[in-house]
Amino acid sequence: MGKYLNPFTDFGFKKLFGSEPNKDLLINFLNQLLPKHHQIKDLTFTNNERLGATADARNAVFDLFCISKTGERFIVEMQKAKQNYFKERSVFYATFPIHEQAERGEKWNFKLDAVYLIGVLDFVFADNKDDQEMCHFVQLKDQSNRVFYDKLTLIYLEMPKFTKTEAELKTPFDKWLYVLRHLPELQKRPAKLQERVFGKLFKQAEIGNFNREERLQYEASVMAYRDMKNVIDTAAADGEIKGLARGRAEGREEGREEGREEGREEGREEGREEGALNKAKDIARKLLKKKTPLADIADLTGLSKDEIKSLSVKAAT
Template sequence: MNELLDPRNDFLFKRIFGSEENRDVLLAFLNQTFIEANSQPLTEITLLNPYTEKDAPRDKQSILDIRAKTAGGELINVEMQLFNKYDTEKRTMFYWSKLYSGQLQKGQPYNKLQKCVAINILNYAFLPNHQYHSVFHLREDRTGIPLIDDIELHFLELPKLDDHAVPVVNGGLVNWLLFLKDVDKSNWEVLTMHDPMLKKAMTTLEFLSQDAEARRLYEDRQKYLHDEASMIEGALAEGEKRGQAIGEARGEARGEARGEKKKAVEMTLELLKLGVETSIIAKASGLSEEEIKALKNQNN
């Protein structure tokens, strides 16, 4: 039997959570996320971009996110990020804004805009806190008054789950994140004890792990993600190296400039002692006449 594939791979994540046959799995995961954030659970969702064969990772630049609409018309975007592509906050706002503004057709009024929720599952630490689940809204700084409820951003940071985190017996978001973070089957029984939808997610992972075509596409995507991460890290390292080299070069240049300036000042002082005219000293030393006059006054 083949070893289990990693559900944090965005291609595989969308197969598990973003297919029509697993829409109930996505609904269960979303409800655990919202319940933990003290929001009302959903009753129904519609997938706006369900998994199809076109989502196969042959298009290396594809964003394998999951978009859904609630019964009330609110839009939800779920994205799994296996590696840090940096500028996470700006990336999140950019995709949220596209989702939000994309609702309006030409000539429609602004009151047609519905709430949009972005859920980012990150395989890296991002925010300067110890919470694995952070939620952002638009609030006034001092009073906490909400301006509008249309924006809601969730960040689920898998590394902030303690390695020894205990599964919640009655079910909960922690169990879903432990499943995503650690595919060790020895934990599955307690994770799924009170959550049949999580069990369905695990069964889907097992099936895909044994499917030759799914495994091939997974490995293609995994290779691309690793290559992309390496390229980004390499570019950052090269940028730091160049920045350091430029800093050192500027330091050397400043040192040389200070040396030349010192020589010019020493020459000027000698010429002043000999009574040479200021205009002639300026041509010889490269100093301005104002600088020469200031040195003359200091010397006197």
């Protein structure tokens, strides 16, 4: 175990950004992403669980949810591993802070405060893999590419694409990305990160400063993180191999080079689509064996808690 915590673990992320004493770290980080008119001076953490509108509707559990003094809502998600339909999940999550602004009675004029969802991703979206841009700002636009509604913004940071060295760091945003990307590997605070906010961050992130309970919680969080990464990486590799094999088989049956190439591509695509649900269930079963919390399995696989519970019941019978 290194000197500093891994911010992509549940404990690490919430230790640095999810507590009242450290909210200045979160404010500083978010302000690097936000436009000037939505810069945060102060914020309040709120309950991170949102209930569905009806008893059978799906709930949402955010990593962090907070509201600024001027009313803007912020959902912050640290996504550890690639997940099917993560973009859809983001949109679904963003509907909760919109809907809860509705005032009771007939006098409400439908005025809404801005909602931001920030996803810090330890992976790259499949359709962005050839794109060098690592920071994506998403808003609702019309057919002329003009912003139609500017009060809902989804921001995705694809962290594996950040490759700047310490010597190349120029802006506060660069420095934040560098810290998030490399914190567990560092043995001391880099010379380029001498701002006060980073001094506090490194002090809070130093594992040697944890009390016994914090250390135990962090060690458990690291184990869960490694287990999930291992399960996901193994499943992804297995899926690629099966898809490639199927594509080659179809290509050989065509008997032409064109057919072989199409077969390979179609086989990979069909293998991904047809196997997505089964792969999610396989991952869920493996994580259940490792006693991973249901909420974490649901976030990772996209399955509902009821679907996961049914897998657990079937495994026990």
